[in-house]
Amino acid sequence: MARPVVAIVGRPNVGKSTLFNRIAGRRIAIVEDTPGVTRDRIYAEGEWLNNYFTIIDTGGIEPDTSDVILSKMRSQAEIAIETADVILFIVDGKAGITSADREVANMLRKNHKNVILVCNKVDTHILPDTFYEFYELGLGDPIPISASQGLGTGDLLDEVIKRFPEDKDTEYDEDIIKVAVIGKPNVGKSSLVNKILGEERVIVSDIPGTTRDAIDTLFEVGEDRFVFIDTAGMRRKKKVKENIERYSVVRSLTAIERADVCLMVIDATQGVTEQDTKIAGYAHENGKAIVILINKWDLIEKETNTYLNFEKEVREKLSFINYAPLIFISAKTGKRVNRVIDMIKTVSNNHSMRISTGILNDIISEAILMNQPPSDKGKRLRIYYATQVSVKPPKFVIFINNKELLHFSYQRYLENEIRKAFGFEGTPIWFQFREKKKGD
Structure with a gap:
């Protein structure tokens, strides 16, 4: 109901x-x-x-x-x-x-x-x-x-x-995926939400700054329930002049914090800009699941390697979210927009995924056999065991003998091995390394 x-x-x-x-x-x-x-x-x-x-x-x-x-x-x-x-x-x-x-x-x-x-x-x-x-x-x-x-x-x-009708449901339901649509102003965020919803829930206008607030819109597909948050576009600080627009930037950041999944919308006619990297970085730092949407792809003249070259540029400039899937869309024509909902569900499931301690340690043991931990001055990094402590995003605690022996490259190696085993497409995964002394 x-x-x-x-x-x-x-x-x-x-x-x-x-x-x-x-x-x-x-x-x-x-x-x-x-x-x-x-x-x-x-x-x-x-x-x-x-x-x-x-x-x-x-x-x-x-x-x-x-x-x-x-x-x-x-x-x-x-x-x-x-x-x-x-x-x-x-x-x-x-x-x-x-x-x-x-x-x-x-x-x-x-x-x-x-x-x-x-x-x-x-x-x-x-x-x-x-x-x-x-x-x-x-x-x-x-x-x-x-x-x-x-x-x-x-x-x-x-x-x-x-005055509530008797046929309405007033019970609390937390089984809803919260989706923030983020990006610079005028990249097509409102148009995308409208295309997904199939009705004009959000004002669409060519006037910059039309969407000043983050707008929550309830949406159902079959048994799946979503809340879409169409955020005000975030401009660079030097371009934020009036108080209202300052609030809008804060509101956009708040929308990211409230969301489970962030749809990062990028204008294909502009490519990845510095502001895009800052917005995506904020979502990444907050541990949100992310899907990158390259909008206005219908306006790009295509040649043999146009798609591959553009994808390469995106991956290079947004290398810190290389886990995020990439979809080339046109919110105006609807091209590939039908894939967005399925991808939201996929990355949301990965964002909430739990791995049993036994299976997790089997994967890490195998990774250690394939690539020995680093050593320094005769001392070698020892990894005792790991466990997952939370979700949204998945967070793992790994117990080791000495943090000083842990190289960033080996941490990245372990992350890659875990991703290879379990996927985790679209979500960051966090690690915390704790020292475990003998006798602990």
Whole structure:
């Protein structure tokens, strides 16, 4: 069964993102006093009294606008309204009722949805005179809250969970693969997510910086469940000018930290850039499973060795993630995009793989026989045994006699032998070497 969906809607700058962050329990949506900051639908998991649900923050609804971004924001909000089980319509208690509030209320009444009218910015227990104006909207009793201070949010959530449909699943389910789509701005990340999802869940635009937040989108294929996080593209620091874009870089890094699998999208027309290596490096250092996607391959003129030469360049410049599979795609035409889901499942399984201690030590013993450990001044490195201690990524502890005798090249040799035996395609594997003295 699907999880209940709660959408937060309203005109710009009434505190939607602040309430979203309050319910989600962490600062996901960008909060800024600039109307239109939240441009896309942003998804997160909410929980109240052991009831789990999906919460959506939306761009502010501007009922009458010709602005291309604002009009797309409105369409995204309308889609959120269509998919929601409960709608939180936020109004500004300090500003009082506006014509835009009335138009949004009319839109909600036409949809015959389960709407809760939320009067935000009521920072004390004394209701402002403007509070009573909102009864004119015909949406029932307004619930006064202060999203920034948390006042009244418990009462609001009590009302929300009362309105969940009985056929929805509110239990916690951790069997979901979290996928972050990462890369520089304008390499086709949003287009890729849209192609995979088969619907326009994320705004696609040629205007740089359109996707400012990391957007969680639930997606199911058969029995497999995924959460796609379409991240704001990360620019070099010297190009990060406005505060909002600074937040976006942090949000992208946070998305990587939250993910199990990172889809590293590279623009084929630009090749691997310095910024690509930094983004991939961050995912690698955080121990994430990685798939490299070379997008816009349809725009490259092909010759006899075009594919092989490009692959060689990628492998040389991203040599530190040589374990990551490489797929040449076109998000625009859909070429090879159908392979992405299967590869996500493969690398996710490898990221979570556990190897029994017995089999692991058999492989290491065989590797030692084939290539003796290094020695120095008559002392030879001795490897006693190994065990796997964790997953995501797989981490191994190997007990040895002396760390000073351990050469990096031999550590790499052991990693290669383990990869040869077990695969581990798409995931880093970590090693920790501990000294074990006689008598330990």
